[in-house]
Amino acid sequence: MTDTTLPAPVSAALRVPPAAPAEAAAFFLSRLTFQADVSDVHSSLESGAPGFVLVDSRSAASWAQGRVPGAVHLPTADIPGRAGVLLDPAVPVITYCWGPACDGATRAALALARLGYRVKEMIGGMEYWAREGFPVETDAGTARRPADPLTAPVAAVSCGC
DSSP: OOOOOOOOOOOGGGSSOOOOHHHHHHHHHHHHHHEEEHHHHHHHHHTTOOSSEEEEOSOHHHHHHOBOTTOEEOOGGGHHHHHHHHOOTTSOEEEEOSOTTOOHHHHHHHHHHHTTOOEEEEETHHHHHHHTTOOEEETTEEEOOOOOTTTSOTTOSOOOO
């Protein structure tokens, strides 16, 4: 008699099995080493002693459209010529650009790392900064939009993660 039972189907999410715990820990530690989310950046800036400088790597037109209050404007193309004037090599840098569909912050972080700066990328960029209801500055002043309930907790200080 032959066994006619079929193996249990593998879910789409587990077609590639999870990594071994040690490999997973190394990967997730690596992500946290290279990236910071907008909520943590906001909280750090609000503390008054963030321990880093925030760099907006977008164009002048994008900067004028809206930026994170307190950010330094340093477009990626200008980094080789201006980083040494605007940034202290002893202070870590966090870069941002438009959002998750843009790798401008990654390019800026790479350029700064190649110059010897310790650098992270703010994941979510300006898009998620604004969507989470954090202040956006223009030459006309600073404004906040209501938080998008799909990206930030409603009426809460943080997501609690």
